[in-house]
Amino acid sequence: MKSNFTLFFIGFLIFTVHHTYAQDMNANVVGGAYPLNGNQAPCLTDYQRDAVKAEIKPVLHS
DSSP, X not given: OHHHHHHHHHXXXXXXXXXXXXSOTTOOOOOOSXXXXXXXXXXXXXXXXXXXXXXXXXXXXX
């Protein structure tokens, strides 16, 4: 009985180790999760940028 369990356990370990991978090394990588800013458009308008600076300025000087 003990030898049957040992064989089953070893077989189970071999099967699970053989069939589990964190990453597929043969996968074709096509890019990241976020698209790049191809046209180099600004993320903030000048008005928004000035508003952020005005909000941060008192905190930096305190």
